[in-house]
Amino acid sequence: MLLVFDVGNTSTKIGLLQGRELSRHWDLSTQADRTADEWGIVLEVLFARAGRKFAEVDGAAIACVVPPALAAIERFVRRDLRSEPLVVGPGVHTGMPIRYENPREVGADRIVTAVAAHEEYGAPVIAIDFGTATTFDVVDAAGAYAGGVIAPGVGIATEALFEHASRLPRVEMLRPPRVIGRNTVQSMQSGILYGFAGQVDGIVRRIRQELGAEARVVATGTYAELVSQASETIDAVDPFLALKGLATVYRRNRATGS
Numbered sequence: 001m002l003l004v005f006d007v008g009n010t011s012t013k014i015g016l017l018q019g020r021e022l023s024r025h026w027d028l029s030t031q032a033d034r035t036a037d038e039w040g041i042v043l044e045v046l047f048a049r050a051g052r053k054f055a056e057v058d059g060a061a062i063a064c065v066v067p068p069a070l071a072a073i074e075r076f077v078r079r080d081l082r083s084e085p086l087v088v089g090p091g092v093h094t095g096m097p098i099r100y101e102n103p104r105e106v107g108a109d110r111i112v113t114a115v116a117a118h119e120e121y122g123a124p125v126i127a128i129d130f131g132t133a134t135t136f137d138v139v140d141a142a143g144a145y146a147g148g149v150i151a152p153g154v155g156i157a158t159e160a161l162f163e164h165a166s167r168l169p170r171v172e173m174l175r176p177p178r179v180i181g182r183n184t185v186q187s188m189q190s191g192i193l194y195g196f197a198g199q200v201d202g203i204v205r206r207i208r209q210e211l212g213a214e215a216r217v218v219a220t221g222t223y224a225e226l227v228s229q230a231s232e233t234i235d236a237v238d239p240f241l242a243l244k245g246l247a248t249v250y251r252r253n254r255a256t257g258s
Ligand SMILES: Nc1ncnc2c1ncn2[C@@H]1O[C@H](COP(=O)(O)OP(=O)(O)O)[C@@H](O)[C@H]1O
Pocket: 007, 008, 009, 010, 011, 012, 030, 130, 131, 132, 133, 153, 154, 155, 156, 221, 222, 223
């Protein structure tokens, strides 16, 4: 079995794969100061509840965009799983050429997400990840990572709205009954949902124009389901793109299997 970690700025997504099948997945808050011992405790509990044992794990892969969180996970994998983790980053073979000016700059989460989108939907494809940031990752017709877009995420942008406007409350992220809100909460829900859906549609149209191709669009991340309800350009929602992409990159590096 393969254990994969996608460490984002807000949450750490963990998956257990048997071959290509994601058999379990968990979502923890990202805590950069969590120690290797604490990782051991947390995963022991999760494994026990899933009826799994550390000894069944024969490989691990990590994509981390929070540098201080990485070392403890690596230590946990080496010590408790007795395995050398594959950390996605410079020098790792992903099978996808990167057209960023400086390929080292691209977040590992974006690369594995793009790899999974390409594998599942072909090329060209646009993967959107609604996490702390909203990221668009573009895979061109030749299957290369063409670059993309980084925008303020739905959660943090909304947080800024009520932090900076005294009379605005925290609102639930829901689809309001109409676009024209008749109370504060509905007005904010409308602005959030249709604002971010419009952002997606506008950016996707421009990307397609620049690519000169009708790339398909797959969305992932916390707000993917919500925004896709109002977006006209999102073709599919897949909550596990990054975890699947991690497994693919692992296979491409450690070909003996997972
Ligand atoms: N369980 C939750 N309930 C509400 N909001 C959440 C939850 N988990 C994450 N979020 C919000 O989602 C955003 C991060 O999404 P996530 O997919 O975890 O991002 P990342 O990949 O950057 O860690 C944050 O703005 C956070 O406030």
